[in-house]
Amino acid sequence: MAGGKKRWTIGEAETTPEKLFFSRRALLGLRGGAAPGLTVAGLGLDRIASTQAEEPAAPLPAASPNGRFRAAGPMTAAEDFTSYNNFYEFGFSKDIVRAAQRLKTSPWRIVVDGACDHPFEIDVDDLLEKVALEERIYRQRCVEAWSMVIPWTGFQLAELVKMASPKAEAKYLRMETFHDPKVAPMQSAPQYPWPYVEGLTLAEATNELAFLAVGAYGKSLAKQNGAPLRLVTPWKYGFKSAKSLTRFTFTAKRPVTFWQELGPREYGFWANVNPGVAHPRWTQAYERRIGDDERVPTRLFNGYAEEVAGLYTGLESEKLYM
Numbered sequence: 001m002a003g004g005k006k007r008w009t010i011g012e013a014e015t016t017p018e019k020l021f022f023s024r025r026a027l028l029g030l031r032g033g034a035a036p037g038l039t040v041a042g043l044g045l046d047r048i049a050s051t052q053a054e055e056p057a058a059p060l061p062a063a064s065p066n067g068r069f070r071a072a073g074p075m076t077a078a079e080d081f082t083s084y085n086n087f088y089e090f091g092f093s094k095d096i097v098r099a100a101q102r103l104k105t106s107p108w109r110i111v112v113d114g115a116c117d118h119p120f121e122i123d124v125d126d127l128l129e130k131v132a133l134e135e136r137i138y139r140q141r142c143v144e145a146w147s148m149v150i151p152w153t154g155f156q157l158a159e160l161v162k163m164a165s166p167k168a169e170a171k172y173l174r175m176e177t178f179h180d181p182k183v184a185p186m187q188s189a190p191q192y193p194w195p196y197v198e199g200l201t202l203a204e205a206t207n208e209l210a211f212l213a214v215g216a217y218g219k220s221l222a223k224q225n226g227a228p229l230r231l232v233t234p235w236k237y238g239f240k241s242a243k244s245l246t247r248f249t250f251t252a253k254r255p256v257t258f259w260q261e262l263g264p265r266e267y268g269f270w271a272n273v274n275p276g277v278a279h280p281r282w283t284q285a286y287e288r289r290i291g292d293d294e295r296v297p298t299r300l301f302n303g304y305a306e307e308v309a310g311l312y313t314g315l316e317s318e319k320l321y322m
């Protein structure tokens, strides 16, 4: 929000989500001991923050709204979506907008490889000419128990999967964020398993909800939101929706994700939203809506059970909700 402080910034110290956030930050700090050198000043982030201005978003090709995906509830204000972020490569606070402006998002190469018949490498602009862009309004539920409703522009991940034509042995799609410690200061800290890695089963990746976003609110994605290309899996906790992707790899082996490697007792591979399964250190029964600060009940699969519950039959012995 231009000018004054956000309401949740003022009240943050007293609210549960702030405590949750610091719990998570504690996890980041705990790995490998006291995380020496991981202060903002130690990594020069304070300097970056004062010198980088936010760039205007590039124009986005036209995309028609897909009426089948229109989450109910108040839409989050664009300025909240672009200023309250998790992008740990650029810092451990929600305020990483300026630091993220160092990321150069054009040109941007994407590699699609692994167990597929048609591996390829492509610039994101060329990729956009091969896919049908559409707008979908999805809920986003962060594991920290805050939520947003966001109009994304992008295309189904299934389209990219189809282009690569995965082999029969490909059971998973591993996705990787850029890795450039010169640009992203937190990637200089060796105790973290950079680059940020996420993964889906092939069945999840080809589910119609799985989306690759290149824009939001009718504009190209802002850098802090994961430009130029990010995953959006609205039935899973937000950390699955990896930002600024550079590599997609088909594999027979289940990938170990960034958060799993960092905190295996707290974060798993599946990360499906479930209000009945608490995080080991906090409840997931409710969420705080960013914008009006309303505390609302969380829904199974974040309200997308109809579309995705069938993906998990026969997997009941797995830790599907962490």
Ligand code: MTE
Pocket: 081, 084, 085, 086, 087, 088, 089, 141, 142, 143, 177, 196, 224, 225, 226, 237, 238, 239, 240, 241, 242, 243, 244
């Ligand atoms: N992707 C990368 N590469 N690095 C991150 O730190 N944070 C995740 C996810 N994707 C993250 C990431 C988390 S925890 C959330 S809740 C969402 O991005 C937040 O997306 P937003 O800031 O665009 O709302």
